[in-house]
């Protein structure tokens with residue numbers, strides 16, 4: 001029997017009572033498991049296999065495949081369900097992880113990133129925009145798409161006041177070295193955005209969530225991280241489109257600031 005901590009990132013009903021779940025585990029990447037009788041099981045073992053349940057799973061090894069045996073919940077993230085915006089953002093994170101992290105991948109750092117994002121999303125101590133930016137950029141770095149953010153590619157300037165970030169190439173030029181302001185695939189950003197990008201990518205994980213920037217800078221950062229991630233993964237996500245529609249609607253109601 002193999003025991004691994006993990007979080008459920010997807011569930012699909014099968015027949016009347018069973019379901020398949022995808023679990024982001026610490027050591028085995030994303031594992032698909034069949035849970036028999038899941039939909040009539042109440043109590044601890046039922047909650048341990050629902051979406052966004054972080055649990056200690058027991059798997060059996062059959063051939064080279066892990067199959068679900070049992071689970072004990074560690075944290076269920078019930079607080080996410082209080083807000084359509086929060087649950088939508090969490091669903092977007094989960095879809096991206098399901099897309100990027102494969103079986104047998106070493107996934108402890110991605111699991112930690114996801115758990116921390118959900119933790120701050122649940123307790124509301126960080127803005128949704130900030131969590132989205134951190135998730136997108138840090139995830140890209142964890143899976144081998146770290147942007148090149150050390151210096152201007154033309155002259156080596158370390159910290160120009162404004163710069164042009166190349167979405168495709170993942171690097172930047174200062175405004176003296178950049179030639180074509182009309183070209184696609186570039187974003188003009190100010191120095192604080194570069195500093196935030198560097199913080200997210202380069203800082204120790206324990207300090208990743210600790211930085212403060214203005215709302216305008218956060219919006220620019222969020223646009224940059226989203227465009228960079230979608231470009232690297234070469235696809236779009238319906239859950240992202242839905243999250244954005246929900247976040248905007250809540251803003252228009254005046255009940256919640258746009259994230």
Ligand SMILES: [Zn+2]
Nearest residue numbers: 152155174177
């Ligand atoms: Zn330069």
